[in-house]
Amino acid sequence: MKRYIFFLVSLLLFATIQIVLLRHLAIRNVTPDLILIGVVYFSLKHGPTLGIPIGFFLGLIQDLFAFGLFGANCLIKTLIGFSVGTFQKRLVRGNIMSQIFVVFFTCLFQYWSMYWIKIFFGQPPPQVPFFVVIFYPVYNSLLAPLLFWIMEQWEKLWGGGVYAPERNRSAI
Amino acid sequence: MLLKEKHKLLRLLIIYLSISFLLLIFRTGRIVKVGRALFLYLLAPSPRIVSKLLSETGRIEESISQLVSAREENKILQERITSLLQEKEKLQETISESKRLKRILNYQEETPYELVSARVVGWTPSLFSSALLIDKGINQGFEKDTPVVAWQEGGNSQNPGVAPMKSERLEVGNPQENGMAVVGRISESGPDMSKVLLITDSNSELAAMVQRSREKGVIAGTGERSLLLKYLSPTADLEIGDLIITSGMGRIFPAGLVIGSVEEVLRGVGGLEKRARVVPRVNINQLEDVQIIE
Numbered sequence: 281m282k283r284y285i286f287f288l289v290s291l292l293l294f295a296t297i298q299i300v301l302l303r304h305l306a307i308r309n310v311t312p313d314l315i316l317i318g319v320v321y322f323s324l325k326h327g328p329t330l331g332i333p334i335g336f337f338l339g340l341i342q343d344l345f346a347f348g349l350f351g352a353n354c355l356i357k358t359l360i361g362f363s364v365g366t367f368q369k370r371l372v373r374g375n376i377m378s379q380i381f382v383v384f385f386t387c388l389f390q391y392w393s394m395y396w397i398k399i400f401f402g403q404p405p406p407q408v409p410f411f412v413v414i415f416y417p418v419y420n421s422l423l424a425p426l427l428f429w430i431m432e433q434w435e436k437l438w439g440g441g442v443y444a445p446e447r448n449r450s451a452i
Numbered sequence: 453m454l455l456k457e458k459h460k461l462l463r464l465l466i467i468y469l470s471i472s473f474l475l476l477i478f479r480t481g482r483i484v485k486v487g488r489a490l491f492l493y494l495l496a497p498s499p500r501i502v503s504k505l506l507s508e509t510g511r512i513e514e515s516i517s518q519l520v521s522a523r524e525e526n527k528i529l530q531e532r533i534t535s536l537l538q539e540k541e542k543l544q545e546t547i548s549e550s551k552r553l554k555r556i557l558n559y560q561e562e563t564p565y566e567l568v569s570a571r572v573v574g575w576t577p578s579l580f581s582s583a584l585l586i587d588k589g590i591n592q593g594f595e596k597d598t599p600v601v602a603w604q605e606g607g608n609s610q611n612p613g614v615a616p617m618k619s620e621r622l623e624v625g626n627p628q629e630n631g632m633a634v635v636g637r638i639s640e641s642g643p644d645m646s647k648v649l650l651i652t653d654s655n656s657e658l659a660a661m662v663q664r665s666r667e668k669g670v671i672a673g674t675g676e677r678s679l680l681l682k683y684l685s686p687t688a689d690l691e692i693g694d695l696i697i698t699s700g701m702g703r704i705f706p707a708g709l710v711i712g713s714v715e716e717v718l719r720g721v722g723g724l725e726k727r728a729r730v731v732p733r734v735n736i737n738q739l740e741d742v743q744i745i746e
Contacts, residue, residue, distance in 0.1 A: 299499045299574035336468045346578035351475030406580040407654035
């Protein structure tokens with residue numbers, strides 16, 4: 281039960297911080313994407329079984345508060361939760377470089393999948409300036425190690441690895 | 453055992469992907485709309501509470517710093533009062549002249565609008581859209597396409613009322629003077645929260661005109677700090693620093709609201725139209741409160 285409460289509180293907390301606070305850290309309209317980093321963190325730490333629902337619900341919250349195709353973020357984040365969770369064993373999880381690498385590529389994946397989903401559903405493709413397309417993954421991947429550390433401390437407050445499956449107990 | 457786990461995982465993925473696809477396909481359907489409104493209603497309080505707490509903390513800090521700089525501010529304000537009094541006299545003269553001319557021309561005035569303040573409680577969490585979340589919605593009588601404006605304090609505090617040089621690069625939120633300016637329009641309303649599509653969003657377009665020459669065009673968001681004024685005639689009279697206002701066409705925004713100032717004049721494709729890069733008067737990143745036009 282405590283496990284579910286932890287994830288529910290985390291989802292609400294991440295979404296609230298993203299909506300209310302992170303705009304203040306924006307550099308030329310590029311805001312840190314805590315929702316995406318949250319999905320990557322939970323998928324890396326807990327595997328795809330948790331990565332998929334967390335990706336879906338964080339994507340749903342994002343869709344609720346954003347404009348555009350409703351359901352697109354659910355789909356993208358579910359896929360990110362699955363793929364990052366599936367490859368977790370191959371990634372050196374304690375390595376800062378691997379955290380930067382994973383976040384960088386998931387940012388790019390998110391942008392391109394949104395582009396193609398919009399085209400598939402007959403919508404005009406997102407008009408994002410070239411600088412943003414490049415700077416968005418760079419900014420988020422550089423912030424990833426710090427945010428991963430904060431999330432780990434947050435999880436420890438709730439009992440840390442106790443809630444993680446046995447094989448995933450090692451710290452990210 | 454491993455195969456069983458793999459099957460379980462695949463089942464889980466298919467379920468969640470199917471739900472996502474169904475949401476995408478039936479996104480405009482009644483059930484999805486009701487579900488969205490319900491979820492938004494349930495989730496809306498948390499950003500509102502945090503935003504309120506933050507603004508309270510901000511106000512305490514603000515009062516302390518205001519106390520410290522009160523003396524300096526007083527001096528500046530007194531100087532400003534003197535210049536404003538002079539300006540007031542000039543304006544009174546212009547108003548009476550305008551009234552007289554309107555009487556002569558039998559001009560019918562537009563209905564004045566009322567403003568209702570709303571607090572900015574958040575920003576949309578997406579790279580692909582620029583929007584604000586405000587704490588007013590259907591319960592307060594605000595629905596889709598209601599215009600939203602904001603009061604902008606000009607940053608040119610050293611020389612109030614002095615327009616920047618034409619060669620000077622304009623900064624967002626600092627074009628020429630203080631005043632009310634367009635922020636965007638409500639694009640979705642919840643019971644006590646609404647999403648405001650900003651004029652800077654690439655999906656935003658509104659009818660506009662050049663205040664000085666009355667040339668009409670369309671102002672579009674670019675997803676960046678600046679806006680694009682397009683569909684002007686190739687011979688349009690347009691200069692750097694010209695004020696761009698709403699034209700009233702399109703019937704969402706009343707005419708005469710300031711949008712921003714021309715930063716750069718551009719040639720359209722093939723020279724068939726004139727375009728301009730416009731800097732919005734409102735600095736959206738600094739917005740804490742907005743006004744909704746009733």
